[in-house]
Amino acid sequence: MSAPDLKSAACGSSPAAPLRERGQHEVFCGLTSIIWLHRKMQDAFFLIVGSRTCAHLMQSAAGVMIFAEPRFGTAIIEERDLAGMADMNDELDSVVDRLLARRPDIKMLVLVGSCPSEVIKLDLDRAAQRLNKVHAPDRRVLSYSGSGIETTFTQGEDNFLTALVRDMPVKSETAPASLLVVGAMADVVEDQFERIFRSLGIENVAFLPARRSTELASIGPDTRYILAQPYLGTTVTELERRGAQRIEAPMPLGEEGTTLWLRAVADTFGVPAEKFDAITGPGRERARKALTHYREHLEGRRIFLFPDSQLEPAIARFLHRETGAEIVEVGTPFLHRRITQPEFDLLPDSVGVSEGQDVDKQIERCRAANPDLIVCGMGLGNPFEAEGRATKWSIELVFSPIHGYEQAGDLAELFARPLSRRAVLEVAV
Ligand code: SF4
Numbered sequence: 001m002s003a004p005d006l007k008s009a010a011c012g013s014s015p016a017a018p019l020r021e022r023g024q025h026e027v028f029c030g031l032t033s034i035i036w037l038h039r040k041m042q043d044a045f046f047l048i049v050g051s052r053t054c055a056h057l058m059q060s061a062a063g064v065m066i067f068a069e070p071r072f073g074t075a076i077i078e079e080r081d082l083a084g085m086a087d088m089n090d091e092l093d094s095v096v097d098r099l100l101a102r103r104p105d106i107k108m109l110v111l112v113g114s115c116p117s118e119v120i121k122l123d124l125d126r127a128a129q130r131l132n133k134v135h136a137p138d139r140r141v142l143s144y145s146g147s148g149i150e151t152t153f154t155q156g157e158d159n160f161l162t163a164l165v166r167d168m169p170v171k172s173e174t175a176p177a178s179l180l181v182v183g184a185m186a187d188v189v190e191d192q193f194e195r196i197f198r199s200l201g202i203e204n205v206a207f208l209p210a211r212r213s214t215e216l217a218s219i220g221p222d223t224r225y226i227l228a229q230p231y232l233g234t235t236v237t238e239l240e241r242r243g244a245q246r247i248e249a250p251m252p253l254g255e256e257g258t259t260l261w262l263r264a265v266a267d268t269f270g271v272p273a274e275k276f277d278a279i280t281g282p283g284r285e286r287a288r289k290a291l292t293h294y295r296e297h298l299e300g301r302r303i304f305l306f307p308d309s310q311l312e313p314a315i316a317r318f319l320h321r322e323t324g325a326e327i328v329e330v331g332t333p334f335l336h337r338r339i340t341q342p343e344f345d346l347l348p349d350s351v352g353v354s355e356g357q358d359v360d361k362q363i364e365r366c367r368a369a370n371p372d373l374i375v376c377g378m379g380l381g382n383p384f385e386a387e388g389r390a391t392k393w394s395i396e397l398v399f400s401p402i403h404g405y406e407q408a409g410d411l412a413e414l415f416a417r418p419l420s421r422r423a424v425l426e427v428a429v
Pocket of ligand 1: 030031051054057114115146
């Protein structure tokens, strides 16, 4: 069977009139993204400039590393800093000097802004420029905001990648066309995609973020980029300001999503259809087989997705198309139409779409719909479980390898497991 293209797969739906809500919302802040970013970029150190609250959030969310030197930390803003009695810039410079003197392994220092640093209007962009004058070229210093003021936790990565794109060297005019895959994925998934691209004959492939800060790709008009994560609206704007051209596709989740994503790249680079089918065929077959097992648990089950990670439209498409689940409502913190349209093109019109949140109203809608499974943030998960409802924490989706053919079954399992667990509990009761 040959691979579907986006047009023939589409149902033609569109979130023409999503429900827009602007009320109280329940999300983690952008600092949370450091948990996966510091593992991804192995020579970077993330220095949060924040309060004890920020430090506690990071320590409890990421765990304290006892045996390894940590690659994130917090420069605590004390009360005398908040009161303007000390010069925060001097204190920051001395913290950075001490840190870099003690840690020669750090090649990129990332200053991460927080609510407190934004409230006292500490200009971390300027601090990074000042520190760069001292520490470059051996070490680079960047900054971005991870503050919880009006953000969702995945915006931390968006802001970090935007800062990296600003720092990418200019590609020479004589350099051949290249592909940039944008969005943090597990290393094992990157390796799988790299092997597929190589087999398709696509050379000059780079990933953003790279595993080492010294491997940052160059960028120019001959750079074609494709998103591997949907929450990168600001990064998209910056990539296009630097001249890169986007390849549009759904996210590479599930067999169909991965095939459409790879096909969009293959078409851009002129790979013949027969070659594409021959290279991707075995992976597609393995993914389909893996999904068959979970389809019996998920088919016809009604799923409600609260806005949290911005992965929701892609997950809804995967669950509906590849496991037969019924999507009651798909909520997303922001509806980046250019990014999410390929997902909505594959969903039926009957799917309710909401943007933003008024959490109490959404909880009431969810209770009234009485779905089989609720995908939501951790803050809502436990209360819903206490009501006897099955939930899945959406933050797990950014910590687990879920992209590509080999992970399609694991992705379905993330949603099938809470349903099986709830069924066992009901039998036991
Ligand atoms: S950045 Fe803001 S929301 Fe996040 S832990 Fe610090 S104070 Fe809390």
